[in-house]
Amino acid sequence: MLNVPPVSKNVPPQHSPPEKTGKKVGIIYNDVKPVACQVSQELIIKLETYGCQVETATGLGGLLGYASAEKPPTLTPIEALVPEAFDGAMDFAIVLGGDGTVLSAFRQVAPQGIPLLAVNTGHMGFLTEAYLNQLPYALEQVLAGNYQIEERTMVAVSLVRSGQTMWEALCLNEMVLHREPLTSMCHFEVTIGRHSPVDIAADGIILSTPTGSTAYSLSAGGPVITPGVKVLQLIPICPHSLAARGLVFPSAEPVSVSSANPDPLVMVVDGNAGCYVAPGDRVCLREAKFPAKFIRLKDPEFFKVLREKLGWGLPHIAKPTSVELP
Template sequence: MPAVGLIVNDGKDLAVRTAASIEARLTAAGHQVVTASSSGGMVGFANPDQHLRTLGYAACVPAGFHSDMVLAIVLGGDGTVLSAARQTAPIGVPILTINTGHLGFLAETYLQELDQALERVMNQRWTVEERTLLVVSVLRGDLRRWEVLCLNEMALHREPLTSMCHFEIAVGRHVPVDIAADGVILSTPTGSTAYALSAGGPVITPDCPVLQLTPIAPHSLASRALVFSDEEPVTIFPATPERLMMVVDGSAGCYVWPEDRVLIRRSEHRARFVRLGEHEFFGVLRNKLGWGLPHVAKPEGEGGVTG
């Protein structure tokens, strides 16, 4: 009996109701269905007064999920997808993302297309697109204090009401650089359309084997986004006496102290997305972010400025 996973944002009634409907349909078709909450991949923010999370990133894999699963269907918004990637990548299970949230930038399909999507799944008419994942580790000496998988980005920044920070950053074998800024973002191509885009970084197509380093509010005209090979590990040393805040994919994080360092490297695992048709990245940019839409001047009398 083929096994299928269901990862659900169980804080949303629509996602829960849809999951029950999908489970009934797949069970009737002879599939074994294993359901999990997406909260298992939302590592949360570690308490600074306690030991950081020392379990490896594979601890996010839900109970009952295994590498022989056909796929996992994900119900929720983009945050749920980021969580589901952590839950499935260590065992190589592909995810079909069905949007029940708002923007749905990472969604493959929508509720109004659910019947057609399930039909394609049950008839095995789908392909898999792989995306780069990062392993983000907080180290103190030889001790790994915390670790998590990352699909979008790692952001390391100052706390509110504190001053600008300095970061010493070593990219692979290259000479370390010093960046003075409110923070830095290290993102994958998938994450180039998220926080890094808001900080002025470029959009990178998902098939490019690169990473992007983007300063947040840099104190220099020379500090701009840098794109480099994803084979290069990155180590960030906080060159500031105050603790910093690190947030990964918006749902995981911890404090980073002056004696810590953050190591970011490409994971051996990949996020595997089910595609029901040809995935047109430029089309997603256009539909979700308005990229490349033609500029049409307003005629006189409709709010245009006349001279």
């Protein structure tokens, strides 16, 4: 797959990367996608020819799954998801997959501060930096040190019951809290920092980072927030009041959410981890002490990504001309 013919005229020319770099490099891949598995094996061989120490892991290691309603949630500490060989000595890691694999991979490497080069083998690839046909050039540039790091806010989400942490996870996109079924309305009590609690009646709520502002919260009517802004946003899902609208606040403010309803809630983090929340539980969010570190081969251009991936800013109507009609 490293020799896939270019499918775009924008693929930069390839040159020989530095010999025998001695770097420690990680590979995280989506093991349910054959193309990602094949590329990971070819990438191991390529990196070893450059003198790299290569460690591998699958994206499955970053998935906590969903706890059942019948059993209490199981606590897996945030740092416990880091693969054994992925330590502070690792120079960088390459993730092969789609956006879901990228989210899972950051849950695995962020506690060690390892930067990720995200290569798209999925569908949209909103969070990825390169396509498969660009991988040889991207690998050359990263091994030569020709890249920059873009840091993005991550959030630590925890479920607290009677003062004890029962479940926790890192979050790069969003935390969603709702009832089962989703169409049932619920009263959420939300406390942000030192401010007074507020009550929101809605089908659910979304607490999103700037990275997640282009995901579920965007579909629920929330604004797009550029990644460098240090904020979080609270978006009600189908609120029962015209006064219940989205709120943007500093990411340094801790958040606590509880429900006044007697029924259990469902919490989902980044779409691939979650658990049930019993009456009396609190869901707590705080800015994580370690950010997600994206490897960028050029200056990040967020508006360009919005235009290419989501069609933002494209003209949808014919523009007037100076030509006079007869």
